Amino acid sequence: MTRRKPSRARLRPFRLDDAGDLCRIYPMFFVDNAVKYGSSRIVVAEADGHAVGFVMWGPALEPAWFDRGVERWAELDELHVHPNYQGRGIGTRLVRSAAREARAAGFAVMYLVAEASNAPARRVYEKSGFREHNRIVRYKLEL
Secondary structure (H helix, E strand, O other): OOOOOOOOOEEEEOOHHHHHHHHHHOOOHHHHOHHHHOOOEEEEEEEOOEEEEEEEEEEOOOOOOOOOOOOOOEEEEEEEEOHHHOOOOHHHHHHHHHHHHHHHOOOOOEEOOOOOOOHHHHHHHHHOOOOOOOOOOOOOOOO
């Protein structure tokens, strides 16, 4: 397997003119995140004149029912890197940036939800210091 060269992507805050690039990476981003968009922060990775990845995080809107005693917490809601730029450390840099920003904003803890089958994302999160906190079992009833 050939290792890709490290990215020279520059991390910066989201700007409105990044919207087209974000939609090329995740077409339904603004639809899926309409409720959280206004209260969240987005950091963009820019390379070759375009946004090639982004992370969105923000304050949680409810107490952490899954972790007693945690009232105020941050949530990492979205992490996406364009396929042409994956494997270069951009995702890890974005996650670490979100964690630094949350810590600076006074949050003591940040949570995220990841699909068990999404091994690449889980590696990025674990490399950034996240540890599995609990498991939720999803049940299904065919009707």
